[in-house]
Each structure stands twice: as structure tokens, then as C-alpha cells.
Amino acid sequence: MSEFEEIVRAEGLKKTFTLSRxxxxxxxxxxxxxxxxxxxxxxAYRGEIYGLLGPNGAGKTxxxxxxxxxxxxxxxxxxxxxxxxxxxxxxxxxxxGFMTSELKLEGFFTPDYLFDFFGAMHGVGKEALAQRKRELxxxxxxxxxxxxxxxxxxxGMLQKVSLVISIVHDPAVVIFDxxxxxxxxxxxxxxxxxxxxxxxxGKSILLSTHIFSLVEKLCDRVGIIIDGKMAREGTLAxxxxxxxxxxxxxxxxxxxxxxx
Amino acid sequence: MKLFALIKKEFHRFFxxxxxxxxxxxxxxxxxxxxxxxxxxxxxxxxxxxYKVYVDGGSSLTSxxxxxxxxxxxxxxxxxxxxxxxxxxxxxxxxxTAILSFTEDFDRFGENGADPADFAVSIxxxxxxEAGSGFYSLSLAVLQNVGMKFSVHSEPLASEESIGRExxxxxxxxxxxxxxxxxxxxxxLESVAGEKERGTLATILVTSAKxxxxxLGKVVPLACISMLGAxxxxxxxxxxxxxxxxxxxxxxxxxxxxxxxxIFLLILSFVPLxxxxxxxxxxxxxxxxxxxxYTSVLMIFVMIFSLVAAFVPAIGDWVVAIPxxxxxxxxxxxxxxxxxxxxxxxxxxxxxxxxxxxxxxxxRMLSSEKVMFGK
Numbered sequence: 001m002s003e004f005e006e007i008v009r010a011e012g013l014k015k016t017f018t019l020s021r022x023x024x025x026x027x028x029x030x031x032x033x034x035x036x037x038x039x040x041x042x043x044a045y046r047g048e049i050y051g052l053l054g055p056n057g058a059g060k061t062x063x064x065x066x067x068x069x070x071x072x073x074x075x076x077x078x079x080x081x082x083x084x085x086x087x088x089x090x091x092x093x094x095x096x097g098f099m100t101s102e103l104k105l106e107g108f109f110t111p112d113y114l115f116d117f118f119g120a121m122h123g124v125g126k127e128a129l130a131q132r133k134r135e136l137x138x139x140x141x142x143x144x145x146x147x148x149x150x151x152x153x154x155x156g157m158l159q160k161v162s163l164v165i166s167i168v169h170d171p172a173v174v175i176f177d178x179x180x181x182x183x184x185x186x187x188x189x190x191x192x193x194x195x196x197x198x199x200x201x202g203k204s205i206l207l208s209t210h211i212f213s214l215v216e217k218l219c220d221r222v223g224i225i226i227d228g229k230m231a232r233e234g235t236l237a238x239x240x241x242x243x244x245x246x247x248x249x250x251x252x253x254x255x256x257x258x259x260x
Numbered sequence: 261m262k263l264f265a266l267i268k269k270e271f272h273r274f275f276x277x278x279x280x281x282x283x284x285x286x287x288x289x290x291x292x293x294x295x296x297x298x299x300x301x302x303x304x305x306x307x308x309x310x311y312k313v314y315v316d317g318g319s320s321l322t323s324x325x326x327x328x329x330x331x332x333x334x335x336x337x338x339x340x341x342x343x344x345x346x347x348x349x350x351x352x353x354x355x356x357t358a359i360l361s362f363t364e365d366f367d368r369f370g371e372n373g374a375d376p377a378d379f380a381v382s383i384x385x386x387x388x389x390e391a392g393s394g395f396y397s398l399s400l401a402v403l404q405n406v407g408m409k410f411s412v413h414s415e416p417l418a419s420e421e422s423i424g425r426e427x428x429x430x431x432x433x434x435x436x437x438x439x440x441x442x443x444x445x446x447x448x449l450e451s452v453a454g455e456k457e458r459g460t461l462a463t464i465l466v467t468s469a470k471x472x473x474x475x476l477g478k479v480v481p482l483a484c485i486s487m488l489g490a491x492x493x494x495x496x497x498x499x500x501x502x503x504x505x506x507x508x509x510x511x512x513x514x515x516x517x518x519x520x521x522x523i524f525l526l527i528l529s530f531v532p533l534x535x536x537x538x539x540x541x542x543x544x545x546x547x548x549x550x551x552x553x554y555t556s557v558l559m560i561f562v563m564i565f566s567l568v569a570a571f572v573p574a575i576g577d578w579v580v581a582i583p584x585x586x587x588x589x590x591x592x593x594x595x596x597x598x599x600x601x602x603x604x605x606x607x608x609x610x611x612x613x614x615x616x617x618x619x620x621x622x623x624r625m626l627s628s629e630k631v632m633f634g635k
Contacts, residue, residue: 068466071629093468103466104459108273120265121467 007173007204008044008067012076013037015062015228036062038228039076044206044221046172049199051219052208053248059228060208061100064177067206068098081172094122097166100177107151111142111161114150115168122169129168136164140194156187163194167203174198176207180214192218212245224248226255262469266477270451274485283446284485287439288492295500309334309357309391314350316341317362319381325360325402332398351386352417357395359384369409379410387416433591434566435497436490436527437584441559443489444534445552448482452542453551462632471626475619478539483532490531519594522604526587529611533583534562536618543625543632580606583614 015037024030037059044050052060065071067078069089078085081095105114112133119129137143140160145153153161167174179195180188195205195218209215215222216236222244223233231251232239240247274280311329315322315338322338329336341347341359350356361382369379383399385392396414403412455461464474538555545551562584569579569588580586586607593600625631 065629065633070462070465070633090468090470093466096466098466102459103463105463106273106455106458106460108277113272117265117269118463118467121262121464121469123261123468 005046006043006079007046008042008050008078008080008206010043010063010067010076010078011041013040013063013066013073013078014075015059015066015071016074035228037066037073040225040228040230041076042223042230042233044173044204046204047199047202048220049195049205049207049218051215051222052206052225053210053212053215053222053244054208054225055210055252058225060210060225061177062228063225064098064100064175064206064208067092068096068175069093070098094169095172097169097171097174098177099163099166099175099179101181102177103162105150105158105162105165108149110147110149111137111153111165112146114161114165118165119168124169132168132170136167139197140164155184156190159183159187159190160194163191167198172204174203174205176205178209179207180209180211212248216240216244224251226252231255262467263473263477266464266469266473267481270478270481270485273451274447274481280447284443284489285492287442287489288494288496291493291496292500295497309394311336311357311391311395312339312355313337313357313395314339314341314347314359315362316344316359317364317366319362319366321362321366321381321403321406322360325399328398328402329395334394336395348384348417351384351392354386354389354392357385357389357391358399360399363410366410374409376409376411380413381410382413382415384415384417430592432497432595433569433588434563436494436591437530437566437588438563439493439497440486440490440527440531441534441562443493444482444486444531444538445555445559446489447485448478448535448538449542449548449551449555451482452478452539453545453548456543456545456632457547465626465632472619472623474626475539475622479532479536479615479619479622482539483535486535487528487531490527494527518601522601523591523594525608526590526604526611529608529615530584530587532615533611533618536615536622540618540622540625543622577603579603580610583611586610 014035016033016035018033019027019029019031024032040059040063042050052063054060062071066073067080067085069085069092072086077087080092083091083095085092109117115133115137116129119132124132134143137146140163142157142161142164145157145161150158150161174195176195179191183191192214195207198205205218207214207218219236221233221235222239224231224239231254236244274284311334313336326336326338336357339356341361344359347356347359351359359382361384363378363380366379366381368374369376381403383396385396387393387396396416400412400414403410452461461474465471469477537558538551541554541558542548542551545554565582565585566588569585569592579589580603586603590600590604590607593603
């Protein structure tokens, strides 16, 4: 295994959305469609945390949705753990753990039940599943709450349960859309600690965010997306030159020709 | 394994939630209690009767019957029969209790060498009239007690029963469809549109489970659960309806085993059809509210369909191609005493084909980003 083994490789990803009349009216535009991602290419390496940084509407979430096979690219392709998101979506889904605030757990069930259910959904064998449940529940302090209904869990514990369930099948890649968005400081810490823990466990992590400090704290490499295109990509040192926020706005000005 | 886990999850969700079980079974129990109480209130009659019975021919057995009647706390007035037609009319209208006719020299039935075939007694009565059926049961018991020395012919006047049966045959399929629909609605909307609205369905879509398995994982268990709810309501109606209409429960036993099997098969075919229909609508909808609005409109259509079928006298064979309506018409035929085997089986087949089509459509919708993630 080489030091820079590509675990995620996106090549010319493109996605266009049709705008409804209502959306056109809200955004005061006559455009009938909008390009969300426009020929995006990048690579993330095994064992690293790769961050997609960009303002709202830059195409980060759309990119992650294409990589997790929830939506299909109009053009281009990407491989995740060697599988094509266009041709082998089911294999890709077995290789990833996808976390986003839009994906929820049914409040009626217990963490114990949901862990087993999602394990079965990924085809994990019973014995392997039981062992993994013991390990993960104990490592993240869920074991005491294993039989409590999800709706009765605290926000922090619920977040932990969601995170653990997303990696029930021991995926090679964890994709995380805006990991700390809308979370209070304590729950946000649970998430960032979890991501560092996953990195220690040898997982490859791809996350999207618009928070500079999060990238500086977690990411090995970063790709800056503006208007659906990759504006800059590299290690933090290569991209940021010591001050990520300042560098980002310089790049933004360079591309958009305007100051924020 | 994935399909099994999906099916198991739906069952677990339902059978571990006491509120859901109660909500599903309660309508049947309430219907039964309500209709029964209502029926009792409408049809309660005094328990003592003054029987007025026409007698044709004569027999000493009338005095035996009379003493049995008096022992049971009732009285009987014997009236010699003069005009059979007029007497039958009186029985039909409830003015007379029964007509008892003995063959000539009936009392010689006990003599040595008498041929039982030469002696007969016939009882004309109205089974819907409690006095009539009471007198008939008592007389029959007395006559049978004498032994097999003569034959007994009973002739129930079935006018009211026919009306009752006709009402049942027209209304029951409609009621069944309504209850099945509401049972399906209550579980399916919450399970499919609810899961989509809450984002828990998307969590399943991120797994490697096939979309067709996710669709089947909803339709199969929800159809089974809906069947339970529909069965509860159906039993509530079937067991209480005769009471409400003043009919005997026994008249429901007048159908053949084959008719019951076909009715069961018809219900079995349109429950998954309705579940898959509501599931597809729920998948296309953005919220439970939106899905229930569409489904309510659909329910009105289905109800009109079922009612139209009850009042249109002769619908052609083409009806087997129309989902749900085919089952309603077939059930009406079965309840009318006919056995439309071909029509029923083709209807069952057609409904299953439509169900498969809807599951396929739902699978496509689950794969569609516009449907699942469109704003």
C-alpha cells in the first residue's frame, strides 16, 4: 500500500438541478436550471481526513450526495474504495458510512435494535455484528443506553448513536456532510472527537464544511469549492499558507472578482 | 436477509407499540358493541307470546304441542284452516304465527304396519319473526320426540330473509372495502410518508439494500398488519349486522365453504393492492399531510366505485380488469348465493398484477432523487 493511495477519486462530476417556478420567484431569477457542481475533480487518500470547504450553495452537499450514490451525476464519475458511483452504487454504499443532518433514526427503536437492523441492511454476519456492537458501544459509552428508545436519548448521545450506526459495517470511507452544523458546543465536540477517533482507527474521512476552524482542527487536506468548481486543493500548508480564512477570501476574490 | 430484516422491522414497530395495536383493533370492537346494542334496542320484543296457529287436518299431537307451549309460558290459539293463501299472507305479515298441516288420518301413524311415508306434517312459518321461529323450534322438538314415524316438512317464508340477504350482499362488500381502506391508511401513511418526512427512510436508502427490497419490505408487512385491522372491523360488522337488522346470525352460515374461501382470497388480493397504492402515493408525497390529502381523495373514489357496484344491476365481465371494483362485484355475487369462481379468481389475479406494478413503481420512485430528495 502506497502512502498516497486514492480511496476517493472524483473525475469531472457535474450536476444540474431544475429550478421550480417557486424557486425562481424566491431567487428572483428567470433561470430554469442551475449548475450545482461543474466538472469537479479531486482525490482523497486512504487514512486521511479530507475537507471540502466552501460557502453555502458552492456544491459541497451535492458532491457528497453523488459520492454516497443518493443522487446520480449528470456527467463524470467517481470511485469510492475502487467502486464506481455510477455503475456500482450498491457496492459503494457498502463501502461508505454517510452522515448528514437529513438522515435520521426512528425514535421508536433502541440503539441496540437499530445497530442490528442496519448491520443486517449492510449484510454483516450475526457474530461479527455482535462483536462490533460490543466494541463500538463500549468505546463510545453507548452500552448503558443500548435499550433506551432513541427518542429519549440526549442530543449528544443521539449523535453518538447515529455516528456509530453509520459505521456499523466497518466502511472504508466515512462521508460527513457539515458535521457540526446546528449542534451545541458539547455535541459538536462529541462529533469532532469521534472523527479523530475514526482516523485513529484507520478510516478515511471526507467531510464538507464552511467552518475554517473545523478544517484547521481536523483535516489533513482540503479542497476549496466555489460555484461548483474546485478552486484550490492541497494540504493545509499548501492551501492556507498559515491563515486559512485569509487565503480562502483571497481565492474567493480571485474567482468571483468581488469582496465579501 | 435484507428483505427479511426490513419486514421484521415493520412488524416489530407495530407489535411493540400498544397504541398502534389498539388503534388498529379498536374500530372492530366498537362497531360490534355499538351495532349490537343498537340492534338490541331496536329489536327487543316481549318474551311471552300468544301464538295464533292455523291447523289443516287434525291430530292429537296439537294438544302435546299446546302443553309444551304452555309449559314455556306462552299460549296458543288453534284456528282451522280455510284459505291457505290468506293464511300464508297472515304469516308473512306477522298476523299469524304459523300454519300446521297434517296429512289425512294422521293419527294412524302409530298403528302397526303404518308406513311413515304416508304421514307428514308441514310447518309454514316466518324465520325472521321471533314468535314464528320460537313456535317452529318448539313444535319441531315435540314432533321429533315422537320418533321417526312420519316426516316433517318445514317451509320458512323467506321474504324478509331475502331482503336481509340482499341488503347484506349489497352493503357488505362496500363496508369491507371501506374498513380495509381505512386500516391500510392508518398504518401505511405513517410508515411510508412518515418515515420519508422524518428522514428515516433516507437512512435506509444509504445502505446497500435493493430499492425493490425496501418497497417490498414496506408493502408485505403493512399488508399483513392492515389485514388484521380489516379483519377486526370485518368481524365487528359481520357479527353485529344481523343483530342490527333483526336477522339471525345463522343466515351467514348459509354460504358454502367455497364462497368463504373466495371472499377470503378476494380480500387477500385487494389488501396488498390498497397498501401498495397508498405506499406509492406516500412515497411521492413530501409529508404525511400531503399523502393523507391525496389518499382521502382516493378513498372517496373507491367508496363511490363500491357503491355504484351495489346499485348497477348487471356489470359486464370487463369489471375483472378494474382493480377493487372487480373484488366488490365478485363478493356481491358470492353473497347473493352464486359462485362466480372464474370471475373471482381472475379478479384476484388482476389485483395481484396491479400490486406488482405498483411495487415496481414504488421501487422506481425510491431510486428517483427528484422524488426522494426533491424540494
